[in-house]
Amino acid sequence: MSSRLISRRRFLKASGIAIGSMVLLRSGLYVLDAYQPVETLPDFRFGENTMSDKVLVTYASRTGSTAGVAEAIGKTLAESGIAVDVLPVSNVGDLKSYRAVVAGSAIQAGQWLPEAVEFVEVHRSELANMPFAAFLVCMTLAMKQGVYRDQAATWMGPVRAKVRPVSEGLFAGALDIQKIPSFGDRLKFRISVMAGVWSEGDHRDWGAIREWSKSLQPLLLK
Numbered sequence: 001m002s003s004r005l006i007s008r009r010r011f012l013k014a015s016g017i018a019i020g021s022m023v024l025l026r027s028g029l030y031v032l033d034a035y036q037p038v039e040t041l042p043d044f045r046f047g048e049n050t051m052s053d054k055v056l057v058t059y060a061s062r063t064g065s066t067a068g069v070a071e072a073i074g075k076t077l078a079e080s081g082i083a084v085d086v087l088p089v090s091n092v093g094d095l096k097s098y099r100a101v102v103a104g105s106a107i108q109a110g111q112w113l114p115e116a117v118e119f120v121e122v123h124r125s126e127l128a129n130m131p132f133a134a135f136l137v138c139m140t141l142a143m144k145q146g147v148y149r150d151q152a153a154t155w156m157g158p159v160r161a162k163v164r165p166v167s168e169g170l171f172a173g174a175l176d177i178q179k180i181p182s183f184g185d186r187l188k189f190r191i192s193v194m195a196g197v198w199s200e201g202d203h204r205d206w207g208a209i210r211e212w213s214k215s216l217q218p219l220l221l222k
Contacts, residue, residue, distance in 0.1 A: 055100045055102065057085070058087050059089065059116070060106060066137045068204070069104065073212075074086035076209075077102075077220075092119065095130070099130065101123075104137065105117075110154075112155070134169070172204060177193075
């Protein structure tokens with residue numbers, strides 16, 4: 001009787017962890033890069049900034065993970081001789097000096113961060129008249145229990161509704177629970193890690209990011 005009781009308790013505990021993890025996912029708290037803002041987001045410039053060929057890679061980030069993806073995209077584009085500015089969306093003025101734009105964001109509750117959406121809305125007419133690519137970064141793509149790429153792709157819908165990208169990049173992110181300021185949210189993430197939903201660490205696939213970036217060159221400079 002005792003062994004059965006213990007077994008049943010363990011089963012209920014495991015079930016509770018699994019259910020809690022699904023609640024976590026559905027609640028939108030599976031966010032990469034959406035908690036603790038970094039004080040200063042970096043700017044990067046690669047190559048000679050000639051007006052005719054310059055490309056803007058702009059991003060919205062919180063903990064800096066998406067900034068790292070944007071930097072990698074910029075570096076890869078620059079290897080082919082393209083002059084590239086990599087700027088947070090808050091540091092972008094007008095787009096007159098750019099031939100093309102690549103914009104990306106971390107995901108919060110299944111959406112781009114507000115400042116990234118605002119960037120696309122403000123520059124909507126300009127982006128519609130130049131080559132424009134878009135990317136997102138989220139932990140959902142790092143989940144162990146299934147393939148969620150189709151689901152993540154739907155989160156680009158509001159961007160597509162404003163400006164149709166010539167290409168879209170979907171990338172897994174990184175999870176550092178210590179960077180989450182809320183004790184309650186840290187606890188939820190720890191439960192999801194215990195349940196095997198995902199693991200802490202950097203899940204960014206730099207090879208995939210590089211390959212997507214290389215594929216952009218003919219699309220952005222056509």
